[in-house]
């Protein structure tokens with residue numbers, strides 16, 4: 558049974574912007590789900606509707622089998638951490654964390670125990686007396702997380718909580734949050750437009766586009782088996798070649814790949830690590846540049862019509878700029894009309 562159930566929610570803002578369009582999702586207890594998508598795809602609006610900060614125009618949100626669609630945020634079993642942490646700067650860390658517990662009328666000794674435990678959990682034991690403006694950005698975000706966790710919500714909602722931090726700190730906090738999430742087994746929804754963040758943290762990724770779900774699946778499935786060209790292009794690097802299928806072969810100029818699909822226009826999609834190259838003169842592609850990364854090389858290629866491709870190769874010194882090569886896709890997908898038509902079973 559799912560802890561969170563979202564059924565056909567939509568949000569149309571005054572003025573007519575359709576931010577979320579008939580969105581449904583079930584989240585199991587203890588799961589960490591990332592909402593991933595480009596800016597404006599509706600991720601934050603979905604999260605805000607789960608937290609009660611935005612009213613859906615249509616649809617139903619239920620938590621633990623209870624409908625909460627129109628319940629205000631403070632009466633939902635959810636805790637939300639925003640991109641800007643919005644801590645109370647006139648209170649020290651301890652008071653920031655104790656505030657919500659005091660409102661609930663908990664006795665002082667219980668409050669102290671809970672605050673100390675949560676400070677320990679986020680790596681800030683001993684920081685209770687510090688004013689929040691005497692903390693670094695990363696520490697402030699930890700306090701914001703602790704302030705949500707101390708109230709023991711059933712669902713933790715994180716809206717790009719590391720967006721304002723530098724890359725290094727972001728990676729560290731990402732690991733810490735994943736660690737804490739697994740220790741507490743707390744059901745978590747995480748909004749991000751960073752694919753690395755989603756791939757490294759999530760049990761499941763929901764790729765959003767124009768307020769709708771484009772694909773929802775485990776990270777490795779999203780990467781290996783994208784169902785639409787949008788997902789294929791949004792996650793990782795993907796080469797796309799436009800062409801036609803005729804008599805069981807995908808054709809683009811003098812590139813020809815056997816495919817078991819019906820005739821018609823199609824887009825061939827190949828990951829750089831699945832694109833084999835062999836020297837062949839004349840061949841369908843010309844090497845533009847070779848970058849040697851030590852462990853592997855990245856070859857930039859160009860087809861006759863100007864289409865640019867990337868291939869990851871184990872021996873970069875076998876290739877040089879200006880060389881003519883043939884392409885040997887080891888694994889690929891074919892798309893037609895915005896949908897996956899075929900995918901090779903072998904992974905790259």
Ligand SMILES: Nc1ncnc2c1ncn2[C@@H]1O[C@H](COP(=O)(O)OP(=O)(O)OP(=O)(O)O)[C@@H](O)[C@H]1O
Nearest residue numbers: 570574576594595596597598599600601602603750
């Ligand atoms: N209060 C509002 N009033 C009007 N339009 C809004 C409001 N909030 C969001 N929108 C619009 O709704 C759409 C979805 O916004 P939302 O913030 O949910 O996207 P997002 O995927 O979270 O984007 P980002 O990654 O940039 O935060 C956008 O077109 C946005 O401009």
